[in-house]
Amino acid sequence: MMRFDPFREIEELTQRMDRAFGGAMNGQAARLAPPIDxxxxxxxxxxxLDLPxxxxxxxxxxxxxxxLTVQGQRRYDRKEGRTAHRVERAYGTFVRTFSVPAKYDLTKVEASFDHGTLTLHVPRSEAAQKRSIQIRTGGQQLSAPKTVDAEQGDQTEQSQE
Structure with a gap:
């Protein structure tokens, strides 16, 4: 299920308006806002992120x-003696900022770039990892440990094999 993101809706509307009015509004070039999954x-x-x-x-x-902030620039290669009849692709600088919940460890972010696609991996923090906890009653250990999800704090039974 996809979550509603009002900022994405606004960005898509802005991009549609830019395209509808020739890619420029008030003399400014179309904004570069790379799409993200x-x-x-x-x-x-x-x-x-798609960054062709x-x-x-x-x-x-x-x-x-x-x-987490990703910023960059797509440069326009303007050559002397060449006339541009149409420039529809967006150029310039871009900034995308994302709020990341505390259950993820931003100190261990890994980034890779391949064929114009930037991929960022943000691992869960150690505190947010699920783990099995043995419960002792009256000095004896129960046969089935309980799994505690640090994120939600709920308990589910899980058999140990």
Whole structure:
């Protein structure tokens, strides 16, 4: 199930308006806002950004205070003696900022860049990992440990094999 993201809706509307009015509004060039996919599994988050035409040297990634920021620049190669009849692709700088819940460890972010796609892996923090905890009653250990999810604090029975 996809979560409602009002900022994504606003960004998509802005991009549609830019395209509808010839890619420029008030004399400014169309904004570069790379699309992103965000997936989550038991290991953590995976953020994938499409950055065609952007050099890895022009990308900066910062993680601070539960915020992950990706910024960069797609350069327009303007050559002398050549006339541009149409320029629809967005050029310039971009910044995408994401709030990351505390259950993820921003000190261990890994980034890879392949064929214009930037992939960021943000692992779950050690404190948020599920683990089995043995329960002792009256000095004896129960046969089935309880699994405690640090995120939700609920308990589910799990057999140990």
């Amino acid at each position: 965000i997936h989550e599994d038991e290991q953590g988050l995976e953020l994938t 035409g952007v050099s890895p040297d022009d990308i900066q990634i910062e993680a601070e205070n539960n915020t």
